[in-house]
Amino acid sequence: MDEPLWPARGVAEHAYCPRLFYYMTVEGVFVPSADTEQGAGVHRRVDRPGDGPQSEAGDQASARKRTRKLEEPENDPPRPRSVRSLALTSQRLALTATLDLTETEGMTAVPVEYRKGKPKRSGQVADAVDEMLEQPRLLPAPEPWPTDRVQLGLQVLLLEEAGYSVPEAVIYYAAERQRLRIEVDDALRQDALRELEAARRTARGARPLPLVNDPRCPRCSLQPLCLPDEINHQRLTAEQAAPLAGTTSSEHGHVRAQAAEDEFTPRKLWPPRDDGIHVVLQREGIRVGVRGQSLRITDKDGELVRELPLASLESLAVLGSVQVSTQALGVFADKEVPLAFLSPAGRLLAMMDPLGPTSAAVRAAQVRTLDRPDKALELARAVTVAKIANQRTLLMRNHAALPERIAADLQKCMAAAERAATLDELRGHEGNSAAIYFKNFAGMFKEGVKEIAARFDAKGRQRRPPPDPINAVLSFGYSMLTNECVAACRLASLEPTLGALHTTRPGRPALALDLVEPFRPLIADSLAISAFNRGELTEGHFLETAAGCALTDAGRKAFFSAYGRRMDTEVTHPVFEYRLSYRRMLMLHARLIAAWLLEEVPTLAFLTTR
Numbered sequence: 107m108d109e110p111l112w113p114a115r116g117v118a119e120h121a122y123c124p125r126l127f128y129y130m131t132v133e134g135v136f137v138p139s140a141d142t143e144q145g146a147g148v149h150r151r152v153d154r155p156g157d158g159p160q161s162e163a164g165d166q167a168s169a170r171k172r173t174r175k176l177e178e179p180e181n182d183p184p185r186p187r188s189v190r191s192l193a194l195t196s197q198r199l200a201l202t203a204t205l206d207l208t209e210t211e212g213m214t215a216v217p218v219e220y221r222k223g224k225p226k227r228s229g230q231v232a233d234a235v236d237e238m239l240e241q242p243r244l245l246p247a248p249e250p251w252p253t254d255r256v257q258l259g260l261q262v263l264l265l266e267e268a269g270y271s272v273p274e275a276v277i278y279y280a281a282e283r284q285r286l287r288i289e290v291d292d293a294l295r296q297d298a299l300r301e302l303e304a305a306r307r308t309a310r311g312a313r314p315l316p317l318v319n320d321p322r323c324p325r326c327s328l329q330p331l332c333l334p335d336e337i338n339h340q341r342l343t344a345e346q347a348a349p350l351a352g353t354t355s356s357e358h359g360h361v362r363a364q365a366a367e368d369e370f371t372p373r374k375l376w377p378p379r380d381d382g383i384h385v386v387l388q389r390e391g392i393r394v395g396v397r398g399q400s401l402r403i404t405d406k407d408g409e410l411v412r413e414l415p416l417a418s419l420e421s422l423a424v425l426g427s428v429q430v431s432t433q434a435l436g437v438f439a440d441k442e443v444p445l446a447f448l449s450p451a452g453r454l455l456a457m458m459d460p461l462g463p464t465s466a467a468v469r470a471a472q473v474r475t476l477d478r479p480d481k482a483l484e485l486a487r488a489v490t491v492a493k494i495a496n497q498r499t500l501l502m503r504n505h506a507a508l509p510e511r512i513a514a515d516l517q518k519c520m521a522a523a524e525r526a527a528t529l530d531e532l533r534g535h536e537g538n539s540a541a542i543y544f545k546n547f548a549g550m551f552k553e554g555v556k557e558i559a560a561r562f563d564a565k566g567r568q569r570r571p572p573p574d575p576i577n578a579v580l581s582f583g584y585s586m587l588t589n590e591c592v593a594a595c596r597l598a599s600l601e602p603t604l605g606a607l608h609t610t611r612p613g614r615p616a617l618a619l620d621l622v623e624p625f626r627p628l629i630a631d632s633l634a635i636s637a638f639n640r641g642e643l644t645e646g647h648f649l650e651t652a653a654g655c656a657l658t659d660a661g662r663k664a665f666f667s668a669y670g671r672r673m674d675t676e677v678t679h680p681v682f683e684y685r686l687s688y689r690r691m692l693m694l695h696a697r698l699i700a701a702w703l704l705e706e707v708p709t710l711a712f713l714t715t716r
Contacts, residue, residue: 111195112305114203114264117298118257120305122322124314129328132309133465133599136327187211194264201302203261215270217261219254224281226251248284250277255288259298262290313467313704315341333697336682340707382420384673384689386666387428388450388659394424395431419443421593423586425662426450444593451656452585454615457592465599471703472617476606483529485620485699485710486607490536492624492712494520497543499715500627504550504635515542533607540567547631548576555638558645571654576634578648578655579665583630584622586669590692591618591625598696600703621696624712629672629688637668681711 116131129135192205207218225248250258258275265272275288288294308314316334317323323334387394391406401419403412416437423446424430430445438445438458445458475481498516501508519539526532548563562576572578592615595602605616607623637643647661657665676685679694686694691713701707 109200109306111197111200111202112302112309114201114257114260117201117260117302117305118253120308121256121301122253123317123320123326124304124308125316125332126326126328127305128308128313129331131305133313133467135331135465194261194268196264196267198267199263199302200306201260201264203257203264205261208265209276210270213270215265215272216274216276217258217265217272218276218278219258219261220278220280221254222280225249225277225279225284225286248279248282248286250286250288255294256298256301258288259294260302263295263298313465313706315706318342330693331697333694333701336694336698337701337706339682340709340711383414383418384421384423384670385414385419386423386425386670388425388662388666390427391429393429393431394422394434396434396437401434416441422446423448423589425452444596446589446593448585448589450662452582454585454589454592457589457596459596464596465700468599468700468703469601471705472601472604472700475703476604479529482606483526483532485702486529486532487523487526488710488712489607489620489623490523490532491520492714493536493626494523494539495714496624496627497539497631500631500635501543501546501550505546506549508546508549512542512546529607536607550635551576552639554641558638572656574650574655575643575645575648576638578657579634579637579643580630582657582662582665583633583669584626587622587625587630588615588618590673590689591615591621591696594618594692594696595621597693598700600696600700617699621692621699624695624714625688625692628677628713628715633668633672636672637665642668677713677715680714680716 113131116127119130120127187210189208189210190206192208193202194205195202205217206220209216209218227248228246254277258277262272262275272290274290275294276285277288278285316332316337318334318338320334323329323332326332385401387403389405392411393404393406393408395402395404396416399416401414401416402410403414405411419441421444422438425448435445435458437443446454447456447458448454476485494516498513498520501516502513516539519535519542523532523535523539526535544567547567548559551559558575561574565573565577567580568577569581572581592602595615595618600617602615602618603613604610605618605620608614608616608619610616642664643661647658647664649656649658673689674687676687677691678685679691695712698707699710702710
């Protein structure tokens with residue numbers, strides 16, 4: 107099989123960070139940021155496609171046409187010309203590039219690369235660090251960044267293979283309007299070839315581990331996917347704890363002191379906030395379309411109900427008879443906006459899965475790892491223990507008169523789940539804890555909803571169909587949470603249907619259901635308790651028939667209002683010590699599952715609250 111063509115830009119990214127190269131070039135993952143958009147703006151002003159280089163005779167012919175127009179002699183030598191967005195490819199090097207600007211004169215060419223930032227100066231670690239510290243400094247002589255030298259070196263190799271003589275290369279830094287010239291010599295060529303070979307080796311292997319406490323990470327647009335500090339925190343903590351195993355008490359103290367001396371604690375980053383719009387539509391006859399850069403929601407008569415900016419749209423869920431235009435579907439696919447189709451009762455029917463970049467390495471690791479009983483048990487045990495812990499916490503917080511033995515019994519279930527040797531044994535402990543939890547669930551409702559709580563208490567947790575309002579809200583909440591977890595799994599390149607605790611069968615998002623488990627008490631159960639206790643949901647919001655109990659249109663509207671607030675609630679992560687919304691927390695844990703599958707982190711730990 108022929109080797110793929112490696113983009114020169116991607117190889118330069120390898121010189122900057124091998125993990126960034128792997129994400130962007132091997133897995134095809136890209137996340138825009140303010141920096142990348144600003145850089146794209148600089149390139150848009152330069153990258154107007156131009157004609158490809160002509161032969162010298164062609165250049166002379168064009169020059170003669172121009173000189174005749176200016177009434178100049180026809181035998182003048184050809185003038186240098188600029189070619190924009192010149193595409194070059196070398197099958198021998200397995201390399202391709204699109205040059206921002208190429209100044210040609212005959213068969214002599216000078217590549218010109220544009221950058222939005224500033225040049226490197228001696229002693230400068232990274233320009234981003236200087237900007238954050240805002241410390242004035244004396245500016246030494248400017249020089250190109252190593253990554254820019256690599257990219258220009260690769261462009262030189264491509265131009266020379268195309269038959270051009272390249273005496274120099276130019277890098278233009280827009281922030282300082284600096285045009286730096288780079289002499290083309292053997293050192294430049296060898297550095298470029300060395301980096302190209304290193305990038306090939308990286309691409310053939312596993313995804314590289316993240317950098318540790320590196321100043322480049324905070325401004326990287328892929329930081330929320332790469333999770334450098336989260337992964338390093340767990341990996342290095344495990345490595346530092348390993349020498350403590352098997353030591354005596356006196357040795358333990360000595361080893362711990364040495365570990366503390368050598369300890370390198372990863373920095374805690376503040377992840378960017380998720381301020382996007384999550385839209386849920388349920389009114390009968392509503393139509394969804396797009397116009398320009400706006401999402402337009404109209405009623406059945408064509409009257410505009412709401413207009414939202416597409417750039418802010420994070421997800422869309424439609425329930426029942428809501429129409430979505432094919433143009434809107436195409437835009438959602440292009441922008442990789444998750445679109446979920448649900449029944450009026452909230453059951454997930456289908457999801458539109460855009461053909462965006464998906465890591466084959468993550469999917470392959472998921473199949474290999476979860477096919478091993480010990481690893482499947484490890485994942486199942488982690489989600490189950492976290493779920494029982496959160497159930498216990500919710501009862502202790504909200505139950506008006508919780509018997510002491512209940513908290514103790516749940517603690518025993520949690521300990522037993524941690525010791526479970528098989529999946530069947532683990533599922534047994536999970537079932538026991540669920541029975542204890544739901545037997546005491548009604549005690550978390552206030553006096554004002556005593557009758558509704560009593561109906562739940564009499565029948566317990568029932569799903570198909572839900573016989574009472576509390577069961578209806580729990581089922582609806584779990585369905586919405588499953589939808590969120592399917593989207594989170596797909597964003598992390600995980601296959602939602604291949605899980606551990608939940609058995610895999612056709613049409614069942616087993617891994618998404620595994621991810622749901624620790625968050626059931628934190629999101630869906632907590633929402634049901636607060637919505638009834640605050641009077642946001644009442645008996646009037648439900649329709650009870652022989653087929654079961656279901657939310658009315660007004661009830662669903664009240665539910666989604668409470669659900670949106672709950673998903674936007676920020677909670678402090680007990681390990682990483684920063685605050686994230688519950689929706690971002692789902693995405694974080696999906697990506698940590700992917701990191702565990704790739705053996706980037708040694709253990710799994712899910713969100714628990716105190």
